[in-house]
Amino acid sequence: MGKKEKxxxxxxxxxxxxxxxxxKLAVKYFEELKNKKITGSKCPKCGKKYMPPRAVCADCFVExxxxxxxxxxxxxxxxxxxxxxxxxVDPNTGGMRPFPYGYGIFKLDGADTYMMHFVxxxxxxxxxxxxxxxxxxxxxxxxxIYDIPYFRLIKEEE
Amino acid sequence: MIYEAVKMALDxxxxxxxxxxxxxxxxxxxxxxxxxxxxxxxxxxxPGYLKPVVKIATGxxxxxxxxxxxxxxxxxxxxxxILVVGWEKLNEGGATTGIITAFDPVWERPxxxxxxxxxxxxxxxxxxxxxxxSEQAAKVTVKNRRNAANNPFAHxxxxxxxxxxxxxxxxxxxxxxxxxxxxxxxxxxALIYANEEETKKITDNPAWFKGVSTAHYYTFGCxxxxxxxxxxxxxxxxxxxxxxxxxxVKDLDVAEIYEPTSWSELSWTESLGxxxxxxxxxxxxxGITQMSGELPVNPSGxxxxxxxxxxxxxxxxxxxxxxxxxxxxxxxxxxxxxxxxMGFGGSLxxxxxxxxxxxxxxx
Numbered sequence: 001m002g003k004k005e006k007x008x009x010x011x012x013x014x015x016x017x018x019x020x021x022x023x024k025l026a027v028k029y030f031e032e033l034k035n036k037k038i039t040g041s042k043c044p045k046c047g048k049k050y051m052p053p054r055a056v057c058a059d060c061f062v063e064x065x066x067x068x069x070x071x072x073x074x075x076x077x078x079x080x081x082x083x084x085x086x087x088x089v090d091p092n093t094g095g096m097r098p099f100p101y102g103y104g105i106f107k108l109d110g111a112d113t114y115m116m117h118f119v120x121x122x123x124x125x126x127x128x129x130x131x132x133x134x135x136x137x138x139x140x141x142x143x144x145i146y147d148i149p150y151f152r153l154i155k156e157e158e
Numbered sequence: 159m160i161y162e163a164v165k166m167a168l169d170x171x172x173x174x175x176x177x178x179x180x181x182x183x184x185x186x187x188x189x190x191x192x193x194x195x196x197x198x199x200x201x202x203x204x205p206g207y208l209k210p211v212v213k214i215a216t217g218x219x220x221x222x223x224x225x226x227x228x229x230x231x232x233x234x235x236x237x238x239x240i241l242v243v244g245w246e247k248l249n250e251g252g253a254t255t256g257i258i259t260a261f262d263p264v265w266e267r268p269x270x271x272x273x274x275x276x277x278x279x280x281x282x283x284x285x286x287x288x289x290x291x292s293e294q295a296a297k298v299t300v301k302n303r304r305n306a307a308n309n310p311f312a313h314x315x316x317x318x319x320x321x322x323x324x325x326x327x328x329x330x331x332x333x334x335x336x337x338x339x340x341x342x343x344x345x346x347x348a349l350i351y352a353n354e355e356e357t358k359k360i361t362d363n364p365a366w367f368k369g370v371s372t373a374h375y376y377t378f379g380c381x382x383x384x385x386x387x388x389x390x391x392x393x394x395x396x397x398x399x400x401x402x403x404x405x406x407v408k409d410l411d412v413a414e415i416y417e418p419t420s421w422s423e424l425s426w427t428e429s430l431g432x433x434x435x436x437x438x439x440x441x442x443x444x445g446i447t448q449m450s451g452e453l454p455v456n457p458s459g460x461x462x463x464x465x466x467x468x469x470x471x472x473x474x475x476x477x478x479x480x481x482x483x484x485x486x487x488x489x490x491x492x493x494x495x496x497x498x499x500m501g502f503g504g505s506l507x508x509x510x511x512x513x514x515x516x517x518x519x520x521x
Contacts, residue, residue: 058381079283082334084331105383
């Protein structure tokens, strides 16, 4: 012993295709997203407005349906930010997630929950908690989560 | 690796696999790119051959869920003893990639950067809200990694680490630098639980469970602004009330908390009620959480020094027990009567256990 043992590796790549059932509310969400509208769901009992929409209010244990869906603003307020600066494999693509990328948590106007998404800024000194942000839509939307590739920081004069 | 941990625990208790009633195992196997690991790891090494084996996997809290379920199994009277084993071999997979697969495939995965992205957001909000500097956070790493030098089981050994070393390390995700973050570790932890009668046969120096507490929160990590880990405040208030603990700094002798980043320890010592909001840095600067302080936090080196995920939170309970049994070697705090262990994971969940030297209730 003492000498470092030679590493023995077997490498392979595997595709693991899955199909996910996203539910009626998410179907409606993506239909509306294609029209460049962001929607959430409002609990019929307590009135809490969830983004993304979901079928059960955790606080009330009450079901929400497509009828309980509401439109939310594409604008919101930044609550926290970071710039992700490390390499890792993205399980959604099987390839490396491009980095660095801006990443923020914000509350859309009209929603009671927060959301986290990409922000098109990689200089952390350009972010300010409390500043306004806006969803940027792809020109040609497809009813896909990437229809909003990122949020942008709204400059104060806008 | 699993065998090594189990063998050490059984030998220490002078037990053999035949003496064990049942086995609880825990592992976040898909973080390693595998699943259903109980099928090939739970039987021979665990050792589950011809025994009841149950696997528990709850993310970062896997170890504390295991630890709490071990307590339930004994306290309910169902088994006279039980072996509890948690492990992880993160070298076998990218933890960030694995962690992303644990989240909602449609809503959360596309932008999620594993655990560190959200932990960076939490640190950022905390830093801005209370005006906490990166230097203050770096002091946590220095404390914990220097403590780790006294723990032969700790993964990262940096006994001479300085504040500058932390602050000059690579930026991983602002404001988290490399040395603000826990490592990806390989490790296993095994504990033997027994009822009062059975314990007498094993040891005259056991650690006793006084109480446990669990708090889960919303589905998504961003359903509320959880930068200060509200579940830590909820779970700790519950357990302190149950055990009659008025002031945790006075009533606990040591705490092993689950701090995946340096910033987490500052913020979560506040949520656990060790000090007021925004005062985690002051608590550290006053020396209270140092080895010689009134409430040492993470004498083992904590999660900043070792993070084999499925074992990590069980290690917190094990280290609490080691401190009570006075078997901590160079990391031992003198005269420990009461110790707390914490697990963190999932969608920002907290699990706690308080252990004591005396089998009688705290009050």
